[in-house]
Amino acid sequence: MNVLRHAARSLRREFLAGDLMTVFAALALGVAAMTAVGTLVDRVTLALTSSAAEVVGGDLGVRGREEPPAGLADEARQRGLRSVRMVAFPSVLFHGEASQMATVKGVSEGYPLRGQLRVGHDADGSGDQAAGTPAPGEAYADPRLLKALGVQVGDEIEFGNGRVRITAVLLAEPDASGELLQMAPPLLVNRADVDAAGLLGPGSRASYRLMFAGDAAAIDDFRQWLQPRLDGRARLVTIEDAQQGLRGAFDRAGRFLALSALLAVLLAGVATALAANRFALRRIDTVAVLRCLGARQRDILAALSLQLLLLAVPACVLGIGIGMLAQMALVEVLGSLIPARLPLPQATPVLSGAGIGLLLLLGFGLPPLLRLRGVPPMRVLNRSFAALPPTSLLTYLAALAATVALAVYATGDLPLAAWILGGLGALAVLSALAGIVLLWLLRRVQRRVGGAWKLGLAALTRRRGLAVVQLVGLSLSLCALLLLAVVGPGLLGEWRDRLPPDTPNHFLLNIQRDQAGAVESTLRGIGVADPDLQPFGTGRLVAINGRPPRREADDGADGAGDEANRPVNFSWRSTFPPANTLLAGTFWKPGSTGAEASVEEGWAGRYGLGLGDTVTLQLGEQERTFTVTSLRKADWDSFRVNFFLLLNAGAVGDAPYSLISSFHLPSGRTAALAPVAREFPNVSVLEIDAILQRVREVIEQVAQAVQLVMGFSLAAGVLVLLAALQATAGERRFDSAVLRTLGARHGQLRGAVLVEFGALGLLAAILAVGAAALIGTLVSRQLFELALSPPWTSLLAGGALGVLLSLVAGWSGTRRILRTPPALALREA
Numbered sequence: 123m124n125v126l127r128h129a130a131r132s133l134r135r136e137f138l139a140g141d142l143m144t145v146f147a148a149l150a151l152g153v154a155a156m157t158a159v160g161t162l163v164d165r166v167t168l169a170l171t172s173s174a175a176e177v178v179g180g181d182l183g184v185r186g187r188e189e190p191p192a193g194l195a196d197e198a199r200q201r202g203l204r205s206v207r208m209v210a211f212p213s214v215l216f217h218g219e220a221s222q223m224a225t226v227k228g229v230s231e232g233y234p235l236r237g238q239l240r241v242g243h244d245a246d247g248s249g250d251q252a253a254g255t256p257a258p259g260e261a262y263a264d265p266r267l268l269k270a271l272g273v274q275v276g277d278e279i280e281f282g283n284g285r286v287r288i289t290a291v292l293l294a295e296p297d298a299s300g301e302l303l304q305m306a307p308p309l310l311v312n313r314a315d316v317d318a319a320g321l322l323g324p325g326s327r328a329s330y331r332l333m334f335a336g337d338a339a340a341i342d343d344f345r346q347w348l349q350p351r352l353d354g355r356a357r358l359v360t361i362e363d364a365q366q367g368l369r370g371a372f373d374r375a376g377r378f379l380a381l382s383a384l385l386a387v388l389l390a391g392v393a394t395a396l397a398a399n400r401f402a403l404r405r406i407d408t409v410a411v412l413r414c415l416g417a418r419q420r421d422i423l424a425a426l427s428l429q430l431l432l433l434a435v436p437a438c439v440l441g442i443g444i445g446m447l448a449q450m451a452l453v454e455v456l457g458s459l460i461p462a463r464l465p466l467p468q469a470t471p472v473l474s475g476a477g478i479g480l481l482l483l484l485g486f487g488l489p490p491l492l493r494l495r496g497v498p499p500m501r502v503l504n505r506s507f508a509a510l511p512p513t514s515l516l517t518y519l520a521a522l523a524a525t526v527a528l529a530v531y532a533t534g535d536l537p538l539a540a541w542i543l544g545g546l547g548a549l550a551v552l553s554a555l556a557g558i559v560l561l562w563l564l565r566r567v568q569r570r571v572g573g574a575w576k577l578g579l580a581a582l583t584r585r586r587g588l589a590v591v592q593l594v595g596l597s598l599s600l601c602a603l604l605l606l607a608v609v610g611p612g613l614l615g616e617w618r619d620r621l622p623p624d625t626p627n628h629f630l631l632n633i634q635r636d637q638a639g640a641v642e643s644t645l646r647g648i649g650v651a652d653p654d655l656q657p658f659g660t661g662r663l664v665a666i667n668g669r670p671p672r673r674e675a676d677d678g679a680d681g682a683g684d685e686a687n688r689p690v691n692f693s694w695r696s697t698f699p700p701a702n703t704l705l706a707g708t709f710w711k712p713g714s715t716g717a718e719a720s721v722e723e724g725w726a727g728r729y730g731l732g733l734g735d736t737v738t739l740q741l742g743e744q745e746r747t748f749t750v751t752s753l754r755k756a757d758w759d760s761f762r763v764n765f766f767l768l769l770n771a772g773a774v775g776d777a778p779y780s781l782i783s784s785f786h787l788p789s790g791r792t793a794a795l796a797p798v799a800r801e802f803p804n805v806s807v808l809e810i811d812a813i814l815q816r817v818r819e820v821i822e823q824v825a826q827a828v829q830l831v832m833g834f835s836l837a838a839g840v841l842v843l844l845a846a847l848q849a850t851a852g853e854r855r856f857d858s859a860v861l862r863t864l865g866a867r868h869g870q871l872r873g874a875v876l877v878e879f880g881a882l883g884l885l886a887a888i889l890a891v892g893a894a895a896l897i898g899t900l901v902s903r904q905l906f907e908l909a910l911s912p913p914w915t916s917l918l919a920g921g922a923l924g925v926l927l928s929l930v931a932g933w934s935g936t937r938r939i940l941r942t943p944p945a946l947a948l949r950e951a
Contacts, residue, residue: 124552125421141404142433143489144397147839149437150444152390153479155834157445159383162452165464179208179297180235180333181341183359184348185688194348203336206232207313211319211328212631212806214799215271215309221796222270223809225308227295228316231255235335236294243275244291249733253290258314262292264307282319284426286311297333327631327806331359354750355689378451382831384542385479385602389838395486396595396845398430402490409497417516418561419495424837426491430483442472448830455826459645541904542605545897546598551891553597557590560885574870578877589882596886599842600924601893605834609898626761626784628795629808630772631658633781637802641783644801648794650785656693656763659779662740663690665747666729690739692767694774701760705724707733707752715772719748722756725766737767741777759812835938876929883928887921894920 136142184190195205207230215224233239233255241262243249256262260282263273268291271279278285292310322328334344349358405426412422434844444465453464570580582589633641640656645653663671696712698704702722710718721731731737731750738747748769756764763784787794795807895912902910 124661125425125428129425129432132425133429133432137433141397141401141589142429144841145394145401145430145483146433146437148390148393148397148481148841149434149482150441151834151838151841152323152387152482153438153441153475154444154448155383155386155390155831156478157194157442157472157475157832158448158452159379159450159831160474161446161467162379164468164471165449165453166259179237179331180206180359181338181870182335182345183331183333184329184352184356185329185359186356187329188355189330191361194332197347198334198336198344201336201340201341203334203344204232204235205332205334206230206235207867208233208333209313209316209322209328210331211321212250212808213282214807215267217271217273217277219796220271221799222307223807224264224267225696226316226321227308228313229255229310235333238294239296240294241290242293247800248648250293256289256310256682258312259286260289260312261286261315262310263288264292264309266307267309270307281311282321284319284770286315288441311437329859333359379827379831380539382606382834384539385606386831386834386838387482388546389578389599389602389842391482391486392595392598393838393841393845394482395490396591396842397589398487399490400845402494405494406497407766409494413497422496422666423491426490426494430487430491434479434483438476440936441479442475448834451830452827453828466491478845506897527773537904539941540900545893545900546601549597549601549889549893550594552893553594553886554590556885556889557593558586559819560593561586561589564881574873575877577874578881579869581874581878582881588626593882593886595842595845596882596924596928597889599840600886600890600921601897602838602842603836603840603924604890604894604920605898608913608920609894609902609910612782612898612902612913612916624786626786627809627811628787629763629806629810630798631780631808633783633802633805635781637805638781641781641798641802641805644798645785648787650787653783653785654763655781655783656695657779659692659741659774659777660689661692661742661777662838663737664740664745665736665738666731668734668738671729690767691765692739693763693765693771694769694771696771699756699764699768701757701762703755703757705753705755707750709752710770713772714770716751716770717746717748717773718751718770720752720754721750722754722764722766726753726758741774744775744777746773746775746777760891831879858874863943871934876933879928879931880925886928887924888923891917891921 133142137146170654184194188210190207195207198205210227212223213226214221238252239262240250241253242251253262257846268274268288273279273288275288275291278287292308295308299686316322320859334341336344345358345360351455352358399473409422429715449467505870520898564579565583568576568583571579630641630645633655642653642655665671696710698709705723707720709720710716719737721737721900731753733750733753735750737750738745754768756766758764761784764780798805799807895914895917899910900910
């Protein structure tokens with residue numbers, strides 16, 4: 123027996139029969155989904171790593187709220203390193219009557235150390251060229267700033283105590299490419315102009331950086347020298363800090379994409395298993411005939427396995443091609459959410475996608491073929507059939523574990539894989555148990571009914587094993603489809619709802635106590651219903667539980683360490699703050715004077731704080747100790763004023779503070795705040811309409827990308843549904859032929875099939891709806907940090923659609939069966 127020739131001929135002859143087509147489509151879909159998501163994640167990760175030095179503006183740096191000591195630059199110069207000083211702060215710029223909040227960045231000679239600073243003649247990018255530090259008296263302005271102030275290149279704008287002339291349009295800053303949500307349009311000036319303008323006084327909220335660049339070995343040595351010399355007021359800046367905002371935004375997008383891809387892979391595996399099982403069952407007689415003709419078991423098994431392998435090669439190639447095209451589409455859809463310059467696709471995610479295809483084939487397609495090893499030659503005469511070998515179950519489990527491992531490797535999200543796989547695994551077990559119980563009940567109900575009901579229920583109870591397999595397959599596929607079609611959009615909708623139309627889009631900073639009344643009156647006069655001025659204090663963190671504070675969680679590049687005398691921002695109030703959730707403890711009552719503190723969970727985790735711990739702060743000239751009586755979770759996405767540390771208003775005393783306010787103004791009303799900026803020059807006006815718009819754009823980009831990957835998962839889910847519904851087609855064809863031979867009418871047979879598939883579809887829908895609601899709620903809270911309430915109306919509608927699809931599939935199958943003459947059906951069986 124020529125194994126290769128037999129496999130090739132059989133594949134050509136049987137490819138369009140249905141089962142092999144389903145296996146081919148399932149493999150292609152699984153490979154495509156994993157290739158698309160895996161390649162995208164890999165390219166973004168490589169881009170973030172390779173461009174890290176450009177993103178932070180150097181190889182190493184020091185940042186803080188105070189100017190780094192000059193001795194650091196001197197030491198770096200002696201070690202052969204280059205350095206540049208930078209300062210950035212928000213400030214309102216004026217040109218005539220027009221005003222605009224901007225992020226002013228002052229840089230010294232030698233900027234930029236890494237990457238390229240690109241400028242042009244206008245906002246369209248004409249005359250694009252590399253540039254260096256602006257000359258004194260000159261500035262490079264962002265196109266948004268030019269539009270807001272109504273100026274052009276060559277015009278002058280007010281800048282503190284003086285003026286600067288805009289000489290170029292700022293097109294790209296190497297150390298700003300990671301700022302996904304830039305607070306205000308930037309203005310790049312010479313550091314000498316900042317010092318001369320008098321803009322770095324108290325309340326300027328300036329951020330200083332001293333960046334270094336040079337040979338890698340020299341940088342490593344300098345880092346070792348520098349790190350122990352930094353106090354709590356300065357922090358290291360390393361390439362590991364690169365694009366943290368972009369990483370966070372892409373992380374949530376990656377989770378959505380990984381969810382869709384993982385479901386596609388698992389569904390492809392189920393579809394492969396169901397189709398391969400039916401393929402094996404239809405080859406029993408062929409194997410028996412070959413055994414009668416003297417073919418060896420190993421040759422027969424090798425031929426069938428080779429047949430699937432020959433099928434898998436073009437399926438994987440097609441899947442890789444579709445996946446690469448989908449990855450290109452994802453890059454376009456996600457746009458600025460990912461780095462602009464992505465490296466070429468690497469071979470690793472492509473090989474992972476192909477590995478997924480081979481595992482799906484060998485793990486889910488091979489076990490049914492193992493049954494054919496035990497087909498005896500006497501099968502030709504007595505229809506006997508060997509039982510499933512014990513090793514097949516182990517093969518299924520090993521393949522499932524390997525598939526999940528590769529899926530986690532390709533998506534990089536173990537918790538997501540664990541939650542989804544655990545939920546679907548529990549659903550599979552529950553479906554199998556429910557199927558066994560249902561069949562036990564139906565055997566007793568069957569005796570009390572007649573007609574089509576009796577025939578339909580008898581068909582279910584007669585094929586108990588296949589009925590349970592069908593129920594599990596229907597439940598899994600319907601649950602996955604509900605997760606994708608209902609829960610997925612629900613999660614994205616919940617993300618959108620975090621930014622309602624009245625989200626605060628303006629902030630006022632550095633309001634002095636004696637200005638509070640006038641500022642509040644002005645805000646009310648321009649239509650702000652609730653200015654909500656809150657105290658904003660800055661002190662020093664002296665001790666935690668009487669000992670110098672140390673960070674227990676590594677939340678910075680320079681690792682955990684001594685935090686004594688570190689500046690800390692705080693506020694105080696008498697009532698529990700909005701946009702917060704109480705996690706533990708009790709918030710103090712209004713009028714209380716106890717020295718109590720409420721700590722946000724992130725800050726508590728950073729320092730290992732719990733209820734009953736004490737925090738000692740230096741508040742101006744006084745040192746006060748507060749006891750932690752509650753832990754909170756702040757909703758930072760609400761854009762309301764939130765603080766890591768809240769103190770009891772009755773225990774603060776006369777600590778120095780300013781005021782801060784957040785409020786919503788309708789779009790286009792920002793100009794009404796110009797009198798505030800002119801009358802109170804110390805007050806910083808911060809407009810974040812552009813940020814809110816950018817966040818909404820990010821959500822829409824993620825939604826479109828997820829819908830693209832969902833297409834693979836939905837197609838895989840439909841394959842599973844069809845494969846599950848066709849799992850008993852051969853047996854039903856034989857039963858129908860026997861019943862028709864005995865005189866059964868077409869109407870009775872149709873009714874029996876509708877009863878059979880209606881019962882399976884109804885139970886599968888009940889299990890799938892409950893599982894989708896539970897999995898969706900847990901995943902939204904544990905992984906996406908979204909409070910999703912199960913959309914019961916949509917879930918129930920999806921479940922009803924699943925029952926209808928089951929009935930339609932049964933009806934359609936019955937029509938084909940009834941067109942087959944009973945003699946032919948019996949002869950083929």
